[in-house]
Amino acid sequence: MAGEVERLGYIGVGAADLPAWEEFATNVLGVAIHGRGEDGTLFLRHDKNHYRIAVHPDPSDDLLYIGWQVANDAALDAVRRRLADHGIPFEEGGPDLAAARRVADLVTLEDPSGVALEISHSPLMDYANPFHSPRPVRGFVTDDQGLGHMVMTVDDFEASRSFYREVLGMRISDYIERQMGERTMQIVFLHCNPRHHSLGFGSGAGRGKRLGHIMLQVTNLDEVGSTYDICYERGIAATTIGKHPNDKMISFYLRSPSGWQFEYGYGARTVDDDVDQVERFTVISEWGHLRPEGGRYGDRRQAAS
Secondary structure: OOOOEEEEEEEEEEEEOOOOOOOHHHHHHEEEEEEHHHHHHHHOOOOOOOOOOOEOOOOOEEEEEEEEOOOHHHHHHHHHHHHOOOOOOOOOOHHHHHHHHHHOOEEEEEEOOOEEEEEEEEEOOOOOOOOOOOOOOEEEOOHHHOOOOOOOOOOOOOHHHHHHHHOOOOEEEEEEEEEEOEEEEEEEEEEEOOOOOOEEEEEEEOOOOOEEEEEEEEEEEHHHHHHHHHHHHHHHHOOOEEOOOOOOOOOEEEEEOOOOOEEEEEEOOEEEOOOOOEEEEEOOOOOOEEEEOEEEEOOOOOOOO
């Protein structure tokens, strides 16, 4: 349908300690630093795109904006019409912001929680300087599946689900529901391409950071194991290796210098809207994802897969 977002293109985060991020990105994640902004912003890259994650000097140590992408200028025009039809206010990004984000054109808006969103087309590809992992890591799954996925907390679950489905055109993959005392914690996972989910969220107003984690998917299971070893030795592994029931990814979680987490994984299944049905799961992990302090990932209030 016209006006739907097609992939997670880039993410902007704030960081109080940029030197720590530079060391973490290259020596732990195995992504490259592909330039710096005048203010010191680090551009992190793990494929042919100029960058995928922008780490800005900002004391929040949290999510600053999400960059969704569409195919071309006609698709962005369809986004404008769709936003107008739903009564969603938006602004033109303008040439300066487009240049800063390395895209041809974009619009900006907010989701129901006030999260800054940018929808753009035609990201810059730097084939003159191919991506080489500094660790090295053999490769990451991106292309038509976007940079990976992200999970965050939202202020109003129902309003957010309606917004991302009806306004941005994302489709529900499945839910994970956990009983937490007298209340049920519900997380919804949405896709906009074959990746099982590009976005997941649960209700968490006023409960810490907005950003739960960003997932990077590698092309070889050995990369998960070797990266886990690095994180274990550094004391930053947040969980053991485990497997999720919904996307079937084998992964582990690690702490970033800003306090929120990365998921580092392999082998996630893709989705087919003509075949797959929406399912509901009651566990976050089939096995593994054990926390060093005891218990399993998600036993406490925490965003999942």
